[in-house]
Amino acid sequence: xxxxxxxxxxxxxxxxxxxxxxxxxxGPGLTDFERGEIKKQPQCKGCSMVYILLEGSLCGACDHxxxxxxxxxxxxxxxxxxxxxxxxxxxxxxxxxSKRLKQPLQQNAALKKASEVRSRQTKQAIQIVNKTSRILVxxxxxxxxxxxxxxxxxxxxxxxxxxxxxxxxxxxxxxxxKQLRDAYDAIPAQEGCSKPQLDWGKAYITITQPNSKxxxxxxxxxxxxxTVENMFSLFTNDGLITPAEVKARRFGITLVAYEIDExxxxxxxxxxxxxxxxxxxxxxxxxxxxxxxxxxxxxxxASASMSETRPPYRSSFRPPVDEVPELExxxxxxxxxxxxxxxxxxxxxKYHDELDSIEIVAGWADAIxxxxxxxxxxxGYSKIGFLGKYKGERFAIFQARPxxxxxxxxxxxxxxxxxxxxRGQYFLDSFKQRAQAYGKSVPKMRWNYAGAFVGIAETADxxxxxxxxxALGTSLTYNAFLVLPxxxxxxxxxxxxxxxxxxxxxxxxxxxxxxxxVYAHHVLDDSLGHILLTDLQGALFPGLTCDELVLYDxxxxxxxxxxxxxxxxxxxxxxxxxxxxxxxxxxxxxLPKLKGTPAMKSTSxxxxxxxxxxxxxxxxxxxxxxFHLA
Numbered sequence: 315x316x317x318x319x320x321x322x323x324x325x326x327x328x329x330x331x332x333x334x335x336x337x338x339x340x341g342p343g344l345t346d347f348e349r350g351e352i353k354k355q356p357q358c359k360g361c362s363m364v365y366i367l368l369e370g371s372l373c374g375a376c377d378h379x380x381x382x383x384x385x386x387x388x389x390x391x392x393x394x395x396x397x398x399x400x401x402x403x404x405x406x407x408x409x410x411x412s413k414r415l416k417q418p419l420q421q422n423a424a425l426k427k428a429s430e431v432r433s434r435q436t437k438q439a440i441q442i443v444n445k446t447s448r449i450l451v452x453x454x455x456x457x458x459x460x461x462x463x464x465x466x467x468x469x470x471x472x473x474x475x476x477x478x479x480x481x482x483x484x485x486x487x488x489x490x491x492k493q494l495r496d497a498y499d500a501i502p503a504q505e506g507c508s509k510p511q512l513d514w515g516k517a518y519i520t521i522t523q524p525n526s527k528x529x530x531x532x533x534x535x536x537x538x539x540x541t542v543e544n545m546f547s548l549f550t551n552d553g554l555i556t557p558a559e560v561k562a563r564r565f566g567i568t569l570v571a572y573e574i575d576e577x578x579x580x581x582x583x584x585x586x587x588x589x590x591x592x593x594x595x596x597x598x599x600x601x602x603x604x605x606x607x608x609x610x611x612x613x614x615x616a617s618a619s620m621s622e623t624r625p626p627y628r629s630s631f632r633p634p635v636d637e638v639p640e641l642e643x644x645x646x647x648x649x650x651x652x653x654x655x656x657x658x659x660x661x662x663x664k665y666h667d668e669l670d671s672i673e674i675v676a677g678w679a680d681a682i683x684x685x686x687x688x689x690x691x692x693x694g695y696s697k698i699g700f701l702g703k704y705k706g707e708r709f710a711i712f713q714a715r716p717x718x719x720x721x722x723x724x725x726x727x728x729x730x731x732x733x734x735x736x737r738g739q740y741f742l743d744s745f746k747q748r749a750q751a752y753g754k755s756v757p758k759m760r761w762n763y764a765g766a767f768v769g770i771a772e773t774a775d776x777x778x779x780x781x782x783x784x785a786l787g788t789s790l791t792y793n794a795f796l797v798l799p800x801x802x803x804x805x806x807x808x809x810x811x812x813x814x815x816x817x818x819x820x821x822x823x824x825x826x827x828x829x830x831x832v833y834a835h836h837v838l839d840d841s842l843g844h845i846l847l848t849d850l851q852g853a854l855f856p857g858l859t860c861d862e863l864v865l866y867d868x869x870x871x872x873x874x875x876x877x878x879x880x881x882x883x884x885x886x887x888x889x890x891x892x893x894x895x896x897x898x899x900x901x902x903x904x905l906p907k908l909k910g911t912p913a914m915k916s917t918s919x920x921x922x923x924x925x926x927x928x929x930x931x932x933x934x935x936x937x938x939x940x941f942h943l944a
Contacts, residue, residue, distance in 0.1 A: 316329065316331075316362075318331070318336055320332050320336035320339075321333060321336050325358075325359065325360060325361060325362040326360050327379065328362050329361075333357070334357070334361075334363050334364055335352065335353075335357050335362065338364065339352055339353070352364070358371070358376055359372055360373065360376025360377075360379070361373060361375065361376055447478055448477070448563065449542055449564065449565075450475070450476055451474075451475040451477055451542075451565060451567060452475075452522070452567075453475060453568070453569065454494075454566065454568045455467075455497075455568070455569050456568055456571075457510065457512050457572065458573060459510070459573050460510075460823055468498055469501065469509075470498050470501070475490060477542045479541060479543030479546070480541055480543065482540075482542070483538050483539065483541060483544065490567060491517065491569055494569045510573040510825055511574040512571040512572065512573060513572045516571070517571040518531060518569075519531075519532050519538075519568070520532060520568045520569075521567055521568075522566030531570075546563070641688070641689050642675070642676045642677065643673035643674060643675055643676060644673070644674050644675075644784045644788060646671065646673075646769075646771040646789070647671050647771070648669065648670055648771040649669060649670075649770045650666040650769060651665055651666070651729060651768040652664050652767045652768075653733050653736040655737065655739075659841065661736050663729060670769070672703070673702060673703040673704070674700070674711060674790060675688075675700055675701045675702065677689065678690040678700040682698075696714060697713065697714060698712070702795075704797060707800075708800040710797075710798045710799070711795050712728070712795065712796040713790065713791055713795050713796070719792075721794070724792040724794055725794035727878060727879065728794055729768050729794075730878035730879075731867075732768050732796060734847075734878065735761055735766060735866075737845065737847075737870070738761045738847055738868050739760065741836065741841070741845075741847065742759065742833070742865075744840050748904075752903050752904060754902060754903065757825065757826055757829055757863060758857070758861065759826075759829075759862065759863035759864070759865065760863075760865070761866070762799055762864050762865065762866040764799065765799050766797060767797050768794060768796055768797070769794070769795050770794050771790055773790070776793060801853065803853050805855065806853035806854055806856075807853075807854045811851065811853065811854070812850075813851060814830070814831070814834060814849065814850045816848050817886060817889055818893065819834070819894040819895075821895065830850050832899045833847075833850070834846065834848070835908070836903065838890070838891075838908070839905055839906065843873070844872060844874075845870060845871075845877075846870060846871045846890050847868050848868070848869045848870060848886070849869040850868060851865070851866065851867060851868075852864050852865035871884075888910045888911055890910075891910030892912065896908070
């Protein structure tokens with residue numbers, strides 16, 4: 315009997331030291347797949363030859379040799395029959411077909427169908443267990459802004475946290491906070507976009523309700539005790555999640571943080587969770603302590619202007635209105651007046667040679683009311699605004715109110731205002747450069763200046779002979795008009811916001827307001843003390859990546875007292891120096907402390923109240939209903 319030195323198997327008729335299957339397997343150039351196929355091929359138990367279609371354990375030659383040896387086997391039985399029978403029985407057992415031994419038990423049709431049904435039910439049961447044991451939690455981030463009590467959504471994508479029902483609820487809350495904080499910290503810095511600093515230590519968890527704009531704070535200590543399945547069941551029983559969410563086994567939670575006052579030395583963005591966080595559940599605290607954090611002792615005050623423009627409650631009712639008739643326009647030919655400002659900040663007024671045309675809505679004077687109507691937009695103390703079209707786009711047109719100024723005074727004041735808008739944008743650009751040099755990012759803001767100009771119209775009194783032009787007193791009261799890009803304050807986030815007065819420095823507590831206070835300081839410093847921008851105001855408009863502040867209708871004080879009728883010269887500048895309080899941002903941007911002269915502080919309270927309400931300044935085009943187009 316031969317023994318293969320490769321696989322160690324015995325073959326009675328083996329003529330060499332290696333069986334034929336091992337010879338094939340060790341051949342050159344074979345892939346793993348080809349070797350696997352060779353191993354599957356049947357092999358003769360007698361001679362070790364490999365036959366693809368071999369049936370049984372022996373090939374034909376070995377089977378014939380087995381019969382030939384039968385007589386000798388009988389003789390061996392006569393010598394020792396018991397031992398030989400046992401040996402032959404063991405040999406036949408070893409030679410049994412492995413393929414046959416691995417076949418499943420033979421079943422009739424009924425038994426086979428029953429087995430298939432049982433197998434299918436087992437798989438479905440496993441799937442149901444997996445599905446019912448998993449709960450999908452969606453996490454979002456909001457924060458309390460310094461400027462108001464309204465929650466703002468952080469620009470962080472919704473995160474999905476798959477949890478098992480047996481997981482600890484405290485683990486879910488910790489994971490939610492960590493992932494949302496990491497996502498917020500990972501927001502890339504963008505030019506003109508700055509994100510508020512948040513106090514993560516005082517953050518708390520709320521349940522997100524699809525049908526409500528405000529999330530509901532989780533104050534029940536039982537919600538955070540036990541497992542996620544227990545939390546899900548309590549939310550379901552208390553009606554805090556919708557039937558659709560119950561069916562889908564999912565719910566949403568919101569992490570609510572507080573914006574940090576950067577000028578508050580006691581505030582910190584890295585407060586330890588173990589000291590103040592409510593996300594650890596009742597495990598580290600007394601059970602009754604699992605509540606929404608109390609309001610800080612230091613009240614988060616909004617600026618006075620924001621409180622005035624955003625009452626605590628505003629009715630959403632809108633009375634039915636009649637169908638708005640199509641507006642009619644008068645077309646004027648006009649000379650365009652623009653302002654060009656050089657690198658040194660000096661503005662130059664440019665009168666264009668070619669004539670242009672603009673459409674002014676007709677009949678707006680008959681539609682003046684408390685709300686925009688019939689082409690009328692808004693009015694202030696000395697200016698009035700109405701609608702116009704220039705090159706197919708809507709613009710806001712401003713003039714002095716009728717009988718409030720002479721024609722020349724109206725022209726001079728509007729050109730002064732256009733010049734001041736250009737200067738405002740110039741200093742805003744340098745402000746951003748300064749912040750970048752000191753490693754800071756200014757919130758996204760701009761002046762409503764791009765595309766602005768003053769037009770001097772040809773009217774029936776001034777048009778050349780043979781040219782038909784509307785007369786003064788129809789669409790235009792004066793022949794000069796200021797054209798500014800149209801702004802719909804109703805679409806802003808907070809309405810119109812005043813950051814400073816004509817004679818009062820700003821003392822704002824919110825992020826945007828503090829940047830505006832520093833901006834005013836920068837203008838005075840960047841102009842070497844020659845120019846101070848005052849009466850800063852604007853509106854914050856929502857954007858895809860970050861909100862944008864649009865500024866308009868400024869005033870100024872200059873050393874030469876030549877910026878406009880509102881200019882109080884060095885007296886106004888000195889008043890600002892005395893009132894301004896430098897903030898942390900002022901120091902961070904390298905701005906020097908301001909020192910005024912108390913002897914020059916002579917502006918009376920009455921003068922402060924009426925400041926900025928001269929010929930065409932002051933409130934500009936402000937409407938009580940929140941529309942400002944300047």
